[in-house]
Amino acid sequence: MTRLLVIHGPNLDLLGARENDIYGTDTIEDINGEISRVAGEEGADCEFYQSNHEGDIVDKIRDSRADGILINPAAYTHTSVAIRDAVSAKNVPVVEVHLSNIYAREEFRHKSLIAPVAAGEISGFGRNSYCLGLKGLLSIIANRKDAAR
Numbered sequence: 001m002t003r004l005l006v007i008h009g010p011n012l013d014l015l016g017a018r019e020n021d022i023y024g025t026d027t028i029e030d031i032n033g034e035i036s037r038v039a040g041e042e043g044a045d046c047e048f049y050q051s052n053h054e055g056d057i058v059d060k061i062r063d064s065r066a067d068g069i070l071i072n073p074a075a076y077t078h079t080s081v082a083i084r085d086a087v088s089a090k091n092v093p094v095v096e097v098h099l100s101n102i103y104a105r106e107e108f109r110h111k112s113l114i115a116p117v118a119a120g121e122i123s124g125f126g127r128n129s130y131c132l133g134l135k136g137l138l139s140i141i142a143n144r145k146d147a148a149r
C-alpha cells in the first residue's frame with residue numbers, strides 16, 4: 001500500500017471558521033475525510049499532520065517515511081526557506097496545494113518558495129485542490145515505481 005503524508009501549515013486548523021469567502025466552509029476534518037476517501041479508492045493510506053510551527057513542519061518532513069507528501073504550507077509558502085530546504089532534501093515527491101488561487105490574491109502571495117522544489121503545485125480549486133494534488137502525487141509515485149522496475 002502506498003503511504004502518504006498530508007501536511008497542513010499554520011492557521012489551517014481554523015478552516016471552516018476562517019475567512020469563509022476565501023477558504024470555504026469545510027473544516028480540516030471535512031477535508032481530511034475527503035482526502036482519506038479518495039486515497040482509499042486509489043489504494044493509498046494517509047497520515048495527517050497540522051502545525052502552526054515552522055520547525056515542527058521541517059522535522060515532520062525530515063522524519064517522514066511516506067512514499068510522497070502532499071503539503072499546504074499556508075503562509076510559510078511565501079516565507080520559509082527552511083521548509084523549502086526540507087522539501088528539497090527529501091527524495092520522495094512533494095506536491096504543494098492551496099485552497100485559494102494564490103496568484104489572484106495579494107502580491108506577497110504570488111511567490112511560492114516551495115514550488116520550485118516541489119514536484120508540482122495545485123492552486124485555486126478549494127477543497128478539490130487536495131484531491132487533484134493527491135491524484136497528481138500518486139501518478140508521480142506510480143511512474144517512479146515503473147521507471148525503477
Ligand code: DQA
Pocket residue numbers: 010011012072073074075076077097098099100101102109
Ligand atoms: C493558502 C494560501 C496562503 O497564502 C495563505 O497564507 C494560507 C492558505 C491556501 O490554501 O489558499 O494560509 O495556503
